[in-house]
Amino acid sequence: FAQLFREKQRNEQQAARLLEAERNENEFRLIDLRLANERRYRTLAEAIPHIVWTARPDGAVDYFNQRWFEYTRMSVGHAGASWLGILHPDGAARCQTDWERAMRSGEMFEAECRLRRASDGLFRWHLCRAVAERSPTGHILSWVGTFTDIEDQKRVQAIQAEFKSTLD
Numbered sequence: 093f094a095q096l097f098r099e100k101q102r103n104e105q106q107a108a109r110l111l112e113a114e115r116n117e118n119e120f121r122l123i124d125l126r127l128a129n130e131r132r133y134r135t136l137a138e139a140i141p142h143i144v145w146t147a148r149p150d151g152a153v154d155y156f157n158q159r160w161f162e163y164t165r166m167s168v169g170h171a172g173a174s175w176l177g178i179l180h181p182d183g184a185a186r187c188q189t190d191w192e193r194a195m196r197s198g199e200m201f202e203a204e205c206r207l208r209r210a211s212d213g214l215f216r217w218h219l220c221r222a223v224a225e226r227s228p229t230g231h232i233l234s235w236v237g238t239f240t241d242i243e244d245q246k247r248v249q250a251i252q253a254e255f256k257s258t259l260d
Contacts (some may be wrong), residue, residue: 143239145175147222149232151195165210175239178204179186180215187220198224204246210240216243 137144137157144157152173161167164178177187187205194201201222208217222237 142241145217145237145239147235147237148235149195151191151235154234163207163209175207175220175237178208180208182206189191191222194222195235198226200224201235201237204242209234216241217246 134157137155138159140157141159143160143163144155145153145160146155147153153175156175165199166178175190178185179187183203183205186201187203190203201220203220205218205220207218208215218239219242220237220239222235224232225234226238227233
């Protein structure tokens with residue numbers, strides 16, 4: 093009976109070790125999957141011609157793609173964890189107010205604003221959009237945003253408006 097008891101204990105210990113090993117293997121697979129998804133996201137963000145950024149739920153930027161650095165020549169640290177510092181002064185306050193409202197409400201943020209291009213110091217129009225990434229329970233985990241250069245579109249609209257006004 094003593095031998096049967098020891099074998100039973102040994103079998104239970106082995107089963108517990110096997111279960112723990114399986115849990116560890118599953119955790120490693122999940123970590124691997126998360127890292128692969130992160131690499132895929134970063135690769136996609138670097139491949140597109142837009143400025144891409146992410147921010148924490150409070151709006152503090154924690155990632156800019158390479159296009160940001162090419163356009164602004166600013167590091168994340170120098171930007172102060174925000175994109176608001178390179179906006180044209182005429183629209184900065186309104187844009188900041190709208191961004192803060194979006195963060196409070198969790199609604200998509202969208203604004204047309206002018207960003208300073210470092211290569212020549214000129215401000216160009218951009219469409220800024222940000223959407224909240226949410227947990228399954230609806231809590232905001234982060235924000236994903238883009239800046240799309242719309243300067244040429246704005247110029248065409250201005251020419252069309254001018255032309256239309258000369259016809260009237």
